[in-house]
Amino acid sequence: MGVVAIILGIFGIICAWFPIIQYVALALSVIGILLSAIGLKNSGVSGKGKVSAIAGLVICVIATVLSGIGVFVCSAAVAGAANAVSKAPGALQDLQDAAGALEGVKNTLDNLTK
Numbered sequence: 001m002g003v004v005a006i007i008l009g010i011f012g013i014i015c016a017w018f019p020i021i022q023y024v025a026l027a028l029s030v031i032g033i034l035l036s037a038i039g040l041k042n043s044g045v046s047g048k049g050k051v052s053a054i055a056g057l058v059i060c061v062i063a064t065v066l067s068g069i070g071v072f073v074c075s076a077a078v079a080g081a082a083n084a085v086s087k088a089p090g091a092l093q094d095l096q097d098a099a100g101a102l103e104g105v106k107n108t109l110d111n112l113t114k
Contacts, residue, residue: 001039002049005056008032012063022070029067032060 012029015021039053 001035001042002052002054002056005032005036005039005060006052008035009056009059009063012060012067016063016066016070019070019074022067022074025063026067026071029060029063032056033064036060 008028009032012025012032015025015028036053036056039049040057043050043053
């Protein structure tokens with residue numbers, strides 16, 4: 001179980017850097033923590049696999065932290081984008097007003113040059 005946790009942790013660390021996939025990496029790294037905890041418990045009885053279980057636990061905790069940070073940043077970016085979109089109708093009207101003012105300036109300059 002420790003080896004599987006190591007693999008899941010490495011996968012989680014790699015995927016923690018990619019938006020949207022971070023959610024999958026977070027889930028897999030939490031599963032890796034559970035598997036390494038089970039492997040650590042089983043190694044206490046048999047004495048085998050303790051090192052791989054500890055390594056898997058450490059790697060999965062690192063993957064969980066990195067994925068959690070990525071999920072937070074990605075969620076904050078989506079929230080910021082949603083906020084910007086909600087303000088878009090007012091911004092569009094401002095741009096249309098500015099375009100109308102520039103058209104008036106153009107017409108005035110055209111009349112002056114004639």
